[in-house]
Amino acid sequence: MKKKKIIIxxxxxxxxxxxxxxxxxxxxxxxxxxxxPEIPCASGDIEKSEVLWIIPKYNNHSISENREWCDSILSLNKTLGMHGIYHNFNEFDSDKNQEEIKEGMKIFEECFGYKSETFKPPQLKINEYNKELIKENNLRLKLNFNQLIHKVYHCNDTGLFSNRFIDFF
Ligand SMILES: [Zn+2]
Structure with a gap:
């Protein structure tokens, strides 16, 4: 009887x-x-999100080279954060250097006119060394807990859970 109560x-x-x-x-x-700009987003997914996580340099193309795109993102009036630099798989699991992080931050700033205040590593993976680098650049790190308490969609629907599942839970 007691055991049953504990289970309940x-x-x-x-x-x-x-x-x-x-x-x-x-x-x-x-x-x-x-x-x-090189990752297609299903229509509506950007619009219903309030925080957009931006990849500064993808396929060796800097977002700052695409003024029209930068302006279109700015016109949405959303909160923007930096999501990796090149977004390779587990990019921040191996040691980065200051130059790479500064390059990513510079591209972001050239595109949007201000510095990112936050940083989310690709696949949410980051080693201790890189955590220090991020801190030294005054970027606030967003990891698993942030992902747990927010609904987070992915352009191209490549997240661990599909965008439609995120809609549901
Ligand atoms: Zn990502």
Whole structure:
């Protein structure tokens, strides 16, 4: 009998936590990762997101070379953050150097006219060395917890969970 009560209690706590998480994700501003002129986004996904995570240099093309694109993103009036530099797979899992980070920040600033204040590494992977580099550049790091409490879409729908699942949970 006692054992049964404990199981019911654990189940109740678990369901409550899931419910709280669901509510948090519904009321938190939506985000979208992998924003770059060369990555197609399903229509509506950018519009319904409040935070856009920008890749500064993709396929060796800097976003700052595409003035029209920079202006179109600026005109949406969203919060912008830097998402990797080149967005290679697990890009920040191996040691970066200051020059690369500064290059990414410079491209971002040339495109939008201001510096990014936040940074989200591709695949949310970053080693301790790179964490220090990011901190030295006054960028606030956003990792798994941020991803958990916000609905985060992906351009090209390449996230761990599909954009339509994110709509649902
Ligand atoms: Zn990404």
């Amino acid at each position: 209690l654990i189940l109740f706590v678990f369901i409550s936590l899931i419910f709280i998480l669901l509510i948090t994700r519904i009321i938190s501003p939506k985000e979208i990762d992998d924003i770059n």
